[in-house]
Amino acid sequence: MAAKAKTNPIPSVWARQQREPAQPALSQAAIVGEAVAMLDAEGIEALSMRKLGARLNAGATSLYRHVATKDELMELAVDAVAAEIVVPAADSPDWRAAVTEAAVSFRATALRHPWLSSVLGQAGLAYLGPNLMSFSERLAALFTAAGFPEPSGAIDTVLSYVIGMSTTEAAWLTTVARSGETEAGFIARLMPAARQAAAGHDHLAEAYAAGAEDIDPVRIRDDKFAYGLDVVLDGLSLRLPR
Amino acid sequence: MAAKAKTNPIPSVWARQQREPAQPALSQAAIVGEAVAMLDAEGIEALSMRKLGARLNAGATSLYRHVATKDELMELAVDAVAAEIVVPAADSPDWRAAVTEAAVSFRATALRHPWLSSVLGQAGLAYLGPNLMSFSERLAALFTAAGFPEPSGAIDTVLSYVIGMSTTEAAWLTTVARSGETEAGFIARLMPAARQAAAGHDHLAEAYAAGAEDIDPVRIRDDKFAYGLDVVLDGLSLRLPR
DNA sequence: TCTTCGGTGCGAACACTGTACGCATGACGG
């Protein structure tokens, strides 16, 4: 004790013993989890290594012990939320219902984490994370069990539709959120500009005039997604043998 | 002449008269055009206001006289390339062929300007630029003439598919380009990691084993896009009256 | 028990970024 007090000033010993239990250390999982929380709460452009470190009671550069680069951190974050997508097991009797459930689940996670769309636009689905891999595996099992002879084409088709619709929706919702208004309010505020931009374009002007009194944008988006998904699944079922 | 020489030092007069014809001034159109060229050549993260200004023989902050913010510049760039998308006129006798042509043209421009995918992921198609508006108008005219009673659902469906597939492809090609390799070479270098990540996932492992000897990735992507587009159009044609 | 050592956190620094501000200057209308 006396020897230790000689090498170090006394207060540091006290600080040390308090810090150990309070700090659950700094692990890659903790960093990724906090990053996802921060992305959800404040959007993709608000995430910086310094702010993330501060939320973990750590310095910015400490994160680099567990994560090579910010891009890698985003890759890990994508794979983390990919675990939320539910794909039914392949033994389901109704493949259409199963695929629909998977598609709805994908869209739900994309809307829950709108920053995902930005990352997908920049990096696609080329990541090889374990959750994305098992997502693909379960999809492949589903379409194979449904009887598609070459399931990859079917998968890519429905996935492209789901990604396209979800990212468009997520980007829209991000824009709405940045305005600080409700979705209906934002639409109302945007309509004059939209009408003016549509001047001289007959079909657009008519569409804007018609849809003006619709009230619930959420239901409209839900219905639109379901409609397009049905279209895609109809086209796919034509390609099932017999 | 003599009076002028008195108010200003002589060299500036010479410089002035030379500079006027050499500098086409600094216009918004010139800025946007150079920005698109730079985005195409060096990718989205290489575009900075300083570099863009340098390419126009101007200071960075001079651009802000013609463009309010970098986001607005990106919005203008998106609308500029939107002009390249060809949508056939509505009087075409074969609506499927016309829609296919529009879809192929959309994909081609998305692959020609891969940065577009990043912007779409962040901002969607909510922009109201003139070229995007007339793109939408021509699409609406096409589907209305085809006989769809409620064309907006059909448009959103095919557009979602096209956007999803194109942005995925563009993101993939961006990753490939960053590696400095050819697409086939990049795939070959990626295969070991992919196979390892697919270990334990039977369907994926089989798919990787099967597709290993395919040689021309460009043709594969073209075929994949055409296949999915046919699926979507099949599903849509079921909804045409009679 | 003392010493070495690998792993972890962090402060300082570097090269950038987007953008606000204020000054210079040149063209133009009175």
Place this chain on the structure above:
DNA sequence: CCGTCATGCGTACAGTGTTCGCACCGAAGA
């Protein structure tokens, strides 16, 4: 000839991702 106005730009600020070297810890070896 003189003011006004639009345009260009130098400077500055608050941030960004990331590198480097130092400080320190718990554990392992002598």
